[in-house]
Amino acid sequence: MTSPSQKPPDDTGRKSRSASSPARTHKPRGAGAARDDGEGLAARRLAFTVIGEVLRSRRPLDDAFPQALAAMKADIPQRDAALARAICIVAFRRMGTIRAALAARMTGKSAKGQLRDLLTVIAAQILFLDVPDHAAVATGVALARSHPDLKHYARLVNALGRRIARERESILAEAGPLDDLPEWLHARWLSRWGEAECIAMAGVLRREAPLDLTLRDDQDGPARALWAERLDARILPTGSLRLADRRAVETLPGYDDGAWLVQDAAAAIPARLLAVGPGERVADLCAAPGGKTVQLAARGADVLAVDRSQKRLTRVAENLARLRLTARLRAADVLALEDDLRFDAILLDAPCSATGTLRRNPDVAWTKTPEDIAKLADLQRRLIDKAVGLLAPGGRLVYCTCSLEPEEGEAQARYLLERHGDMQRIAITPDELAASGALADLAGLIDAQGDFRALPHRGGSGLVEGLDGFFAARFRKLPAANDPA
Numbered sequence: 001m002t003s004p005s006q007k008p009p010d011d012t013g014r015k016s017r018s019a020s021s022p023a024r025t026h027k028p029r030g031a032g033a034a035r036d037d038g039e040g041l042a043a044r045r046l047a048f049t050v051i052g053e054v055l056r057s058r059r060p061l062d063d064a065f066p067q068a069l070a071a072m073k074a075d076i077p078q079r080d081a082a083l084a085r086a087i088c089i090v091a092f093r094r095m096g097t098i099r100a101a102l103a104a105r106m107t108g109k110s111a112k113g114q115l116r117d118l119l120t121v122i123a124a125q126i127l128f129l130d131v132p133d134h135a136a137v138a139t140g141v142a143l144a145r146s147h148p149d150l151k152h153y154a155r156l157v158n159a160l161g162r163r164i165a166r167e168r169e170s171i172l173a174e175a176g177p178l179d180d181l182p183e184w185l186h187a188r189w190l191s192r193w194g195e196a197e198c199i200a201m202a203g204v205l206r207r208e209a210p211l212d213l214t215l216r217d218d219q220d221g222p223a224r225a226l227w228a229e230r231l232d233a234r235i236l237p238t239g240s241l242r243l244a245d246r247r248a249v250e251t252l253p254g255y256d257d258g259a260w261l262v263q264d265a266a267a268a269i270p271a272r273l274l275a276v277g278p279g280e281r282v283a284d285l286c287a288a289p290g291g292k293t294v295q296l297a298a299r300g301a302d303v304l305a306v307d308r309s310q311k312r313l314t315r316v317a318e319n320l321a322r323l324r325l326t327a328r329l330r331a332a333d334v335l336a337l338e339d340d341l342r343f344d345a346i347l348l349d350a351p352c353s354a355t356g357t358l359r360r361n362p363d364v365a366w367t368k369t370p371e372d373i374a375k376l377a378d379l380q381r382r383l384i385d386k387a388v389g390l391l392a393p394g395g396r397l398v399y400c401t402c403s404l405e406p407e408e409g410e411a412q413a414r415y416l417l418e419r420h421g422d423m424q425r426i427a428i429t430p431d432e433l434a435a436s437g438a439l440a441d442l443a444g445l446i447d448a449q450g451d452f453r454a455l456p457h458r459g460g461s462g463l464v465e466g467l468d469g470f471f472a473a474r475f476r477k478l479p480a481a482n483d484p485a
């Protein structure tokens with residue numbers, strides 16, 4: 001699905017319109033740019049509906065959007081669906097800036113609920129998408145008029161939309177990278193990382209993520225160079241391929257042959273750390289959609305992939321089939337697995353707040369709460385206990401999450417070691433992260449304990465466009481007393 005182009009950010013991540021930029025009334029239109037004649041209303045209605053649904057039910061955008069789209073599929077052309085999705089993504093990515101701009105321009109009133117959702121849809125287009133201002137405002141006013149609870153606000157919507165368009169430059173000039181974090185996350189990250197680190201991190205997290213691929217044969221250097229050329233991709237220091245631009249993955253060379261899978265450069269690391277070999281009994285716990293299952297199966301291991309979601313497990317099956325790999329799949333709660341199962345190696349990619357993936361899932365910042373993190377941390381501890389119990393003596397365990405929160409990473413590694421006296425940490429070394437060379441650069445991704453801690457803005461010059469936030473720690477169960485190993 002193509003998406004409307006975003007207005008290009010300058011070096012600070014802010015939008016600017018230079019003297020040589022086209023005048024607003026002659027803005028070039030991107031692939032899915034709005035028609036300015038009253039058409040395109042369905043796109044705005046879809047975006048308005050989904051934003052409201054995500055905020056109020058706290059459902060992930062990735063669930064809410066396809067469901068709302070399916071409900072109106074017959075009525076909405078594909079390019080409008082692409083525009084609606086682009087509006088949703090950028091609305092969540094830049095929600096702090098949008099809300100501050102609206103609040104500052106509503107003296108004596110505040111926009112809440114559906115009115116705020118509608119104004120957010122309008123402001124997202126004006127400030128961040130390649131959509132004519134008058135189309136954004138006109139469709140917003142039409143939406144207000146057609147809505148029983150918003151029709152009285154049509155004039156306000158019109159006036160505010162026009163004002164946002166008039167004052168775009170100053171709104172964007174005033175917006176700093178931290179403004180797009182909700183208060184709870186802002187406070188948390190400031191106290192954890194300090195201001196400079198936090199600004200750098202938030203700056204990367206509000207950009208669109210590049211498209212990274214992991215090769216099916218992850219270790220084959222010559223094949224990597226070949227695929228990099230065929231795909232017009234860059235080889236990252238970690239061995240992932242990073243595409244020069246975002247393209248529809250199904251159209252790329254190697255898709256049908258299963259030569260690679262889409263996977264962020266940071267997410268490619270944990271399965272590699274387990275270093276599984278042919279025939280080893282391996283459990284991939286919490287496996288769907290199966291990025292790591294594929295990596296483990298590609299090394300010839302006998303993989304059991306477990307996920308409690310049958311629906312998401314079908315995506316594991318699809319990924320394995322496309323890459324011509326096999327694994328045993330099981331729809332089950334990991335906590336309910338039989339206690340007498342034993343594995344030589346276990347990957348536990350635990351459910352988490354996913355704050356490391358804000359580039360792809362910007363809604364996470366606005367739907368998760370500190371209470372969610374506490375609940376998830378509790379579940380992670382129970383999953384850790386279960387996984388340790390399923391590990392054969394001498395076996396390896398990698399625990400990982402795509403979270404930036406220490407409760408879901410560093411604290412869980414400490415918990416595991418304190419709770420399970422028969423487990424010891426196996427420190428990760430920079431050469432394990434690197435495809436070739438660049439070791440000094442990648443050392444910044446390993447903390448003092450020897451755990452993998454990817455921060456979105458770290459990783460040195462080779463990863464300058466950023467990577468997902470991730471945590472991974474590796475452990476070994478002590479061999480049984482009579483085991484010579």
Ligand SMILES: C[S@@+](CC[C@H](N)C(=O)[O-])C[C@H]1O[C@@H](n2cnc3c(N)ncnc32)[C@H](O)[C@@H]1O
Pocket residue numbers: 285286287288289290291292293306307308309312332333334335349350351352
């Ligand atoms: C972070 S995702 C896993 C991503 C996956 N490992 C990959 O690389 O593609 C977390 C997964 O955990 C699953 N999950 C959550 N709680 C679970 C439980 N108690 N038992 C099994 N699966 C669970 C969710 O359905 C979800 O698919």
